Amino acid sequence: MKQFNYTIKDEVGIHARPAGMLAKEAKKFKSEILIEKSGKSVNATKLMMLMGLGVKCGETVTVTVTGEDEDAAAKAMEDFFTANL
Amino acid sequence: MLKLNGKGVYGAVAIGKISVFKRQEAQVRRIHVEDTAAELERVDAAKKKASEQLSAIYEKALKEVGETNAQIFEIHMMMIEDEDYNESIQSIIENQSVNAEYAVAVTSDNFAEMFSSMDDAYMQARAADVKDISNRIIACMAENGDTDSSSDDKVIICADDLAPSETVSLDKEKVLAFVTAHGSSNSHTAILARNMNIPAIIGAGDELLEKIKDGDMAAVDGYTGEIFIDPDEKTLAEIIAKQKSDLEKKELLKSLKGKENITLDGTKVNIYANIGSVENIGAVLVNDAGGIGLFRSEFLYLENSDYPTEEQQFQAYKKVLESMAGKKVIIRTLDIGADKQVDYFNLDKEENPALGFRAIRICLTRPDIFKTQLRALFRASAFGNLGIMFPMITSVSELEKILAVCDEVKAELKENNIEYSEKTEIGIMIETPAAAIISDKLAPMVDFFSVGTNDLTQYTLACDRQNPKLEDFCDTHHEAILRLIEMSAENAHKNGAWIGICGELAADTTLTETFLKMGIDELSVYPSYVLKLRDTVRNIDLSK
Structure with a gap:
């Protein structure tokens, strides 16, 4: 299991567009990728649930990656968050 | 009529x-079906058709309204493929043995409800997107979907x-x-x-x-x-007149873009814009303002449910500075209290808030808030041409305290090897009669003054600007106000500082000549007034 925290810097938070891109990225991996905010956790491949988390700028999410390709997936997720959020 | x-x-x-x-409002009825597999196939076929339509709409939108605005249709395509959304449709069909249209409609309502109940206006508006894609799928199930x-x-x-x-x-x-x-x-x-x-x-x-x-x-x-x-x-005549003036404004806009703010006798003045949020930068650039003369930082506090973090502020300031690409950006530190209230500050109710605990008075009492903002500002200074401006100054000792905090922040940044610009200009608002009267003492301590005419008028004439009954008494052209501005301008120039006006009076073209005669270096107005003011300046002759 791989885990990291990330504080959202994008002004509007995880809004529709980055959520869509994130879901697309997460689908590339076999590992289960969970995004957690204040105790509520959703699967990163699920666009609507991801938007439903309502993550705003300045809030911190915990990303947990579990599965056979977790190293690559965690790295891809970190890169994605840094580049887009 | x-x-x-x-x-x-x-x-x-x-x-x-x-x-x-006219919308083909397909009335969705709940119908019991035996062959659920056939219904699932209908959903798949409709989804495929809907995706094709959406990609065509996306292409159309791309041409007409640009990529940023077209992206919503890309999101729609992704929403159609959303796992939970599809699982919900599938389980309703299979578990309740119902028709596909009904399953999509119920799923649509449930997801739309989730978005409408969120505490964020942006996310609430996404409920419409869910309904939009669902109606599209339902329409595609009918034979004529167009x-x-x-x-x-x-x-x-x-x-x-x-x-x-x-x-x-x-x-x-x-x-x-x-x-x-x-x-x-x-x-x-x-x-x-x-x-x-x-x-x-x-x-x-x-x-x-x-x-x-x-x-x-x-x-x-x-x-x-x-x-x-x-x-x-x-x-009709009124609307036609507006149509005509819109057209004329557009022409004026076109012809004055890129021109200098210079009078007939060669006096130049900077015309900047006042803005209150990052979204207004587009308007600043479109209207060809020379910089931002007043960026109200309050929006960061008003839009948040808690104190904005240093990082959050830094990102916003950096974005403004980068967007303005080297042009001057003057950001005013927190100016809440009086008519601008923020819940989480827990400010007491006051009898006379305009004369109360507000702006710099809050900052000097709550150094934690003040320092967070200043750190964010100085960090952002490395990304452009920043000026930091402090509101509601009345005394030399206040300014001394502010400058001490600035030095402290800069020293801390230096210690941590965090970059900031040494060229960052420091200025104060001249919006109390006190500041104007002691402007000879204040000017040597700063790089610039900016006159806030709205408050200066209210304090000089003892007229509450929120009280509509006082309109007749609140003469913004009162000689006392003009003398205070002139006095501040003289003292600024004697001490090597520059002076601008960022209040509403800056946009009052009947005073532009008076201000230029005083030697005002900069006028900052609503973005949409920039070109109108440029036109006025270009028709003034100070030698006459």
Whole structure:
């Protein structure tokens, strides 16, 4: 299991567009990728649930990656968050 | 003539015939089915067709309204593929043995409900997206899924509400204006209308569709949010006049862009813009302002439910500085209290808030808040040409305390090897008579002054500016105010500082000549006034 925290810097938070891109990225991996905010956790491949988390700028999410390709997936997720959020 | 009121979301006017938007509102009925597998197949086929339609709409939107605005349709395509959404449709069909249309409609309601109940206006507006894609899938299940709104004349489209895909699907060449009975200004329809430069009014109320019919003549005023059905001659003349002045303004705008702010005798002045949020930067650039003379940082505090973090502020300031690409950006530190209240500051109710605990007084009492903002500002200074301005100054000792905090922040940044610009200019607002009177003492301590004429007027004339009864007594051209500004200008220049005006008086073109004679170096106004003011400056001759 791989885990990291990330504080959202994008002004509007995880809004529709980055959520869509994130879901697309997460689908590339076999590992289960969970995004957690204040105790509520959703699967990163699920666009609507991801938007439903309502993550705003300045809030911190915990990303947990579990599965056979977790190293690559965690790295891809970190890169994605840094580049887009 | 019948007049209806809504909220104008794009300022422009139009006159023409009404076309009531007809939607093939498929009445969804719950039907019991035996063959659920066939229903699942129907959903798949409809989804495929819907995706094809969406990619066509995306291409159309890309050409008409640009990539940023077209992206919503890409999101729609992704939403159609959403796992939970599809699992929900599938399980309703299988577990309840019902038709596909019903399963999609119920799923749509549930997901829309989730978004509407969120505490964020942006996410609430996404409920419309869920409904939009669901209606599209349902329409695709019917044999003829296409909506057709063809007519030969240009028309004013009236609807209860328009889904984003409906707005874009309309032939732009044939649309004069949008008027909807419902809808929010956060909706994509409102945003798209702004980008298509078409007058748009939302929230005109249920009366709209009850009182109008196809072919009615109407005039739409996107500035005031008014819709006139069967307008009389007087109203028509007014709308036509607005249309004409819009056209003239556009011409003026074109001809003055890129020109200098210089008088006939060669005196130059900087014309900057006042803005209150990052979104206004576009307007600053479009109107060719030389910089930002007042960036109100309050929005960061007003939009948040808790104190904005240093990082959050840093990102916002950096974005402004980078967008302005080396042009001057003057950011004013927190100015809340009085008429601007923020819940989490827990400020006491005051008898006389204009003379109360506000602006710099809060900052100097709560150094934690002040230092967070200053750290964010100095960090951002490395990314552009920043000026930091402090509001509500009345004494030398306040300014000494502020400068000490600035030095402290800079020392800390240096210690941690965090970059900041040594060229960052420090300035103060001249908005109390006290500051103007002791401007000889304040000027040597700063790089610039900026006169806040709204508060300076209120404090000098002892006139509450929120009280409409005092309008006759609140003479903004009062000699006392002009003398205070002149005195501040003299003292600034004697001490090597520059002086600007960022209050509403800066945009008052009857005073522009007076200000230039005083030697005012900069005038900062609403972005939309920049070119008008440039026009005034270019027609002044100070040698006369």
